[in-house]
Amino acid sequence: MALLDVKNVTKQFGGLKALSDVSxxxxxxxxxxxxxxxxxxxxxxxxxxxxxxxxxxxxxHFDGRRITGASPSRICRAGLCRTFQIVRPFGGLTVAENVxxxxxxxxGGRQDRAAVARAVxxxxxAVGLADRREILASGLTLSGQKRLEIxxxxxxxxxxxxxxxxxxxxxxxxxxxxxxxxADLRNRRGLTFVIVEHVIGALMxxxxxxxxxxxxxxxxxxxxxxxxxxxxxxxxxxx
Amino acid sequence: xxxLLSGQLLFAALVSGSLxxxxxxxxxxxxxxxxxxxxxxxxxxxxxxxxxxxxxxxFHLPPVxxxxxxxxxxxxxxxxxxxGLFRRLLANPTLxxxxxxxxxxxxxxxxxxxQNVVAMTFTASSRGYQxxxxxxxxxxxxxxxxxLLTLIVASAVCFGTLLFLRxxxxxxxxxxxxxxxxxxxVVGVNLNRVQLITICAGFAAAGxxxxxxxMTEQITPFMGFPxxxxxxxxxxxxxxxxxGAGVLAGFCLGLVETYGIALTSPGYRSILIYGLFVAVLLIxxxxxxxxxxxx
Amino acid sequence: xKGLILGLVCVAGAAAVPMLGNPYYTGVIFQxxxxxxxxxxxxxxxxxxxxxxxxxxxxxxxxxxxxxxxxGSVPFAVTLxxxxxxxxxxAAAIGLPVLRVRGPYFVILTYGLSELVRHVVMRIESAxxxxxxxxxxxxxxxxxxxxxxxxxxxACLGAWxxxxxxxGAGLSAxxxxxxxxxxxGVPVTRLKLLAFVASAIIPGxxxxxxxxxxSYFEPGQAFDPVISFTIVTMALVGGTETVxxxxxxxxxxxxxxxxxxxxxxxxxxxxxxxxxxGFILFVPRGVSGLVDQIAGRR
Numbered sequence: 001m002a003l004l005d006v007k008n009v010t011k012q013f014g015g016l017k018a019l020s021d022v023s024x025x026x027x028x029x030x031x032x033x034x035x036x037x038x039x040x041x042x043x044x045x046x047x048x049x050x051x052x053x054x055x056x057x058x059x060x061h062f063d064g065r066r067i068t069g070a071s072p073s074r075i076c077r078a079g080l081c082r083t084f085q086i087v088r089p090f091g092g093l094t095v096a097e098n099v100x101x102x103x104x105x106x107x108g109g110r111q112d113r114a115a116v117a118r119a120v121x122x123x124x125x126a127v128g129l130a131d132r133r134e135i136l137a138s139g140l141t142l143s144g145q146k147r148l149e150i151x152x153x154x155x156x157x158x159x160x161x162x163x164x165x166x167x168x169x170x171x172x173x174x175x176x177x178x179x180x181x182x183a184d185l186r187n188r189r190g191l192t193f194v195i196v197e198h199v200i201g202a203l204m205x206x207x208x209x210x211x212x213x214x215x216x217x218x219x220x221x222x223x224x225x226x227x228x229x230x231x232x233x234x235x236x237x238x239x
Numbered sequence: 240x241x242x243l244l245s246g247q248l249l250f251a252a253l254v255s256g257s258l259x260x261x262x263x264x265x266x267x268x269x270x271x272x273x274x275x276x277x278x279x280x281x282x283x284x285x286x287x288x289x290x291x292x293x294x295x296x297x298f299h300l301p302p303v304x305x306x307x308x309x310x311x312x313x314x315x316x317x318x319x320x321x322x323g324l325f326r327r328l329l330a331n332p333t334l335x336x337x338x339x340x341x342x343x344x345x346x347x348x349x350x351x352x353x354q355n356v357v358a359m360t361f362t363a364s365s366r367g368y369q370x371x372x373x374x375x376x377x378x379x380x381x382x383x384x385x386x387l388l389t390l391i392v393a394s395a396v397c398f399g400t401l402l403f404l405r406x407x408x409x410x411x412x413x414x415x416x417x418x419x420x421x422x423x424x425v426v427g428v429n430l431n432r433v434q435l436i437t438i439c440a441g442f443a444a445a446g447x448x449x450x451x452x453x454m455t456e457q458i459t460p461f462m463g464f465p466x467x468x469x470x471x472x473x474x475x476x477x478x479x480x481x482x483g484a485g486v487l488a489g490f491c492l493g494l495v496e497t498y499g500i501a502l503t504s505p506g507y508r509s510i511l512i513y514g515l516f517v518a519v520l521l522i523x524x525x526x527x528x529x530x531x532x533x534x
Numbered sequence: 535x536k537g538l539i540l541g542l543v544c545v546a547g548a549a550a551v552p553m554l555g556n557p558y559y560t561g562v563i564f565q566x567x568x569x570x571x572x573x574x575x576x577x578x579x580x581x582x583x584x585x586x587x588x589x590x591x592x593x594x595x596x597x598x599x600x601x602x603x604x605x606g607s608v609p610f611a612v613t614l615x616x617x618x619x620x621x622x623x624x625a626a627a628i629g630l631p632v633l634r635v636r637g638p639y640f641v642i643l644t645y646g647l648s649e650l651v652r653h654v655v656m657r658i659e660s661a662x663x664x665x666x667x668x669x670x671x672x673x674x675x676x677x678x679x680x681x682x683x684x685x686x687x688x689a690c691l692g693a694w695x696x697x698x699x700x701x702g703a704g705l706s707a708x709x710x711x712x713x714x715x716x717x718x719g720v721p722v723t724r725l726k727l728l729a730f731v732a733s734a735i736i737p738g739x740x741x742x743x744x745x746x747x748x749s750y751f752e753p754g755q756a757f758d759p760v761i762s763f764t765i766v767t768m769a770l771v772g773g774t775e776t777v778x779x780x781x782x783x784x785x786x787x788x789x790x791x792x793x794x795x796x797x798x799x800x801x802x803x804x805x806x807x808x809x810x811x812g813f814i815l816f817v818p819r820g821v822s823g824l825v826d827q828i829a830g831r832r
Contacts, residue, residue, distance in 0.1 A: 090710035105719035
């Protein structure tokens with residue numbers, strides 16, 4: 001059974017259809033890519049899945065349970081967590097405190113101090129922020145704050161993490177490091193990722209399967225190779 | 240039922256409506272340009288009222304003259320507040336982060352200071368003077384001259400301001416700042432100057448309103464807060480930063496209040512006003528907020 | 535730990551003050567403990583979540599009102615508990631809609647709500663033909679002072695416990711970014727409501743005790759907005775980042791008030807307003823932050 005099952009989701013903002021009848025299934029342990037131009041509906045889809053906005057029609061199931069209409073915090077505790085394209089660190093808290101909140105309240109619901117400390121250490125280690133743990137989150141570079149977003153999502157103990165453009169604004173070296181981090185997390189921890197990315201090269205390298213959206217509609221789906229050869233995609237991207 | 244349909248009641252409603260529109264106009268101008276809620280706005284009405292009272296009782300200056308004095312005093316306060324406090328607040332990054340909530344507390348501090356300075360100067364007991372209080376009957380409606388004057392002056396200032404905003408260069412730049420702050424700066428509007436002038440003008444409007452109030456009501460150092468609340472209701476209903484709709488909403492509130500009290504009893508006035516205030520904030524928090532964020 | 539011991543020594547010292555035999559000092563301790571309890575309760579919501587309440591007088595007033603209504607028919611301890619419960623229930627009832635309103639709108643909304651309740655109670659009282667209610671049999675001042683001291687201690691311990699708990703971690707995440715907090719699993723709405731109720735309960739009991747001290751109830755006084763203002767000023771002057779902040783602020787301003795209030799109340803208010811403005815602009819971390827700076831921490 002699929003870990004995440006999105007069924008015929010439509011989202012309408014006033015007269016504007018941001019998503020129309022989008023379906024997708026994500027299997028446990030895969031990296032699932034979402035592609036599309038600006039305004040294609042990727043972030044809206046994230047928001048619908050994570051519970052930030054209710055869909056106009058359609059359903060979302062996670063791990064066999066219906067999560068449509070549940071609050072983001074409840075969805076997170078069920079094991080699905082997202083990051084934000086425009087980073088939202090808890091600026092006045094330290095890096096470690098940021099991650100600690102996620103460890104305390106996330107899917108693990110850990111109350112045991114040692115387990116929380118371990119989850120915080122693990123998450124910081126995984127994204128390479130262990131040496132910055134005592135500085136205020138607002139003092140991190142953009143790249144650092146993007147890593148912090150991921151560390152928080154990991155610390156929640158989520159099994160599925162949705163990453164919204166974690167590579168935008170990073171330089172090539174940082175992108176390479178991030179790619180390595182993500183592949184490593186999937187291989188060693190068996191995490192599942194849904195990623196939205198503008199950096200197409202990164203998306204192609206990383207993803208097992210890719211869904212392409214255009215103007216809120218699904219226009220292509222397949223392995224990176226198939227997407228690379230798809231005529232419709234070429235038309236949208238290269239005109 | 241007869242009293243409800245009388246011109247008398249309508250006149251009363253228009254008088255208080257025009258005053259509310261004027262008080263709210265000042266608050267709205269300051270909010271529109273600075274994006275800060277001035278909780279001390281009603282206290283400026285009070286300052287205006289005491290200026291007129293002082294001028295009348297000490298120098299026998301009639302309100303038609305002291306109104307300019309009151310406007311000047313309040314504008315001066317606006318200048319002091321802007322230059323002395325807000326440039327400092329906005330310049331400090333840790334404060335600017337939560338500048339809205341901080342500025343509200345700051346304004347509350349100003350409010351407390353103004354009230355008690357006036358109470359120390361004039362004592363806390365209520366004051367009043369008599370000016371144009373002869374009754375005129377016109378079209379079957381009896382009115383005192385000072386109320387008629389209130390209606391005329393308050394309406395004239397409100398509509399004059401609206402015309403000014405629509406037909407002058409400064410009015411245009413001010414509206415640009417209200418609607419598109421950053422863009423206005425890009426096209427060469429001097430933000431600092433517009434903000435300073437607007438805060439002075441907004442405070443002055445409150446001073447004018449205070450002078451008008453002092454002609455017809457007993458004044459006390461603590462009379463200001465209800466005016467602040469009324470002004471908040473008006474500009475939230477009319478749309479924050481939307482000057483024209485605010486004036487209209489001011490008149491509407493005057494009608495609602497006057498007829499509401501006529502149907503119940505004057506004892507319910509505060510409950511009605513505060514109830515409206517709470518209801519407006521509770522029902523439209525997103526409306527209030529999203530407007531503020533969007534602009 | 536050092537702070538806790540110091541605090542307990544202070545409480546023990548204060549509790550022994552009636553042995554001096556001067557009721558004036560007992561009264562001062564009563565005032566001190568009252569403001570500490572109020573400022574500390576306020577900090578449970580406002581310092582942790584950043585939702586600044588300018589309407590805490592409403593909880594104090596409700597406590598006082600419930601207490602005056604019950605006095606005579608039940609023992610005085612029960613009236614206090616009832617006052618605390620009523621304040622807590624009121625907070626729970628209005629919490630959900632009120633806490634959806636944010637930033638400066640929350641500040642003025644709490645103020646407006648407090649004023650609304652004040653006018654409603656005044657209306658009820660005048661409809662009942664009552665212009666203030668007297669209480670004739672009240673416990674001795676020492677007993678009232680000890681109760682207030684207990685409430686202050688409870689408030690400080692409560693504030694400390696909240697700040698060092700999972701609950702407190704969630705609240706500071708809410709203060710920093712509500713959406714992000716919700717996303718990493720913090721049940722934002724429930725936590726805010728709990729904090730709101732927690733910060734209302736002790737002020738309810740404080741209102742009851744203060745009423746017994748003055749043995750006179752008048753709604754205009756019991757719901758006086760100056761109470762809300764004083765609470766906010768004390769907490770901000772003391773500093774909102776630590777548990778000792780509200781204590782320091784309450785002590786400093788209560789002593790100032792003892793000096794000025796009885797003779798020059800208006801001057802006291804002017805000084806209060808100026809102090810608040812000065813601290814917001816120049817000492818945003820409050821006295822507590824100053825102490826840290828001088829001690830060379832951070």
